[in-house]
Amino acid sequence: MSASAIPLTVLTLFWIIVGCVLPFVIPKGPNRGLLQVVLMLTAACCWLFWLCCYLAQMNPLIGPKLSSRTLMLMAKQWGNGIDDLN
Structure with a gap:
């Protein structure tokens, strides 16, 4: 199984939009930098959590x-000599 592109x-494009595009859309205000x-x-x-x-x-x-x-x-084939596994 391999990762699909x-x-x-x-998902990477979605989070790039949220993290790089949306911060520039925030209206001006006292908490703009924080938002x-x-x-x-x-x-x-x-x-990162999703990845x-x-x-x-x-x-x-x-x-x-x-x-x-x-x-x-498996034990017999590998020569471990296990008599019984219960």
């Missing part, structure tokens, strides 16, 4: 569940 591109920083940080954090979750699916940490018979066959 379409979701990566679409711009909030939008940029929100976009960066949300994009980590998306890429974590490429190499999951949870392995397959093997039956006792399969484990015993």
Whole structure:
């Protein structure tokens, strides 16, 4: 399984718009700078969180569940000498 280019591109463009375009659309006011920083940080954090979750699916940490018979066959084949796995 490999990463698809379409979701990566679409979501990256979405968060670029939120973080780079929307801060310039904020109307003038006393908190304009704060709102711009909030939008940029929100976009960066949300994009990074999404990217980590998306890429974590490429190499999951949870392995397959093997039956006792399969484990015993593997142990016999590898020469570990396990008599019984229950």
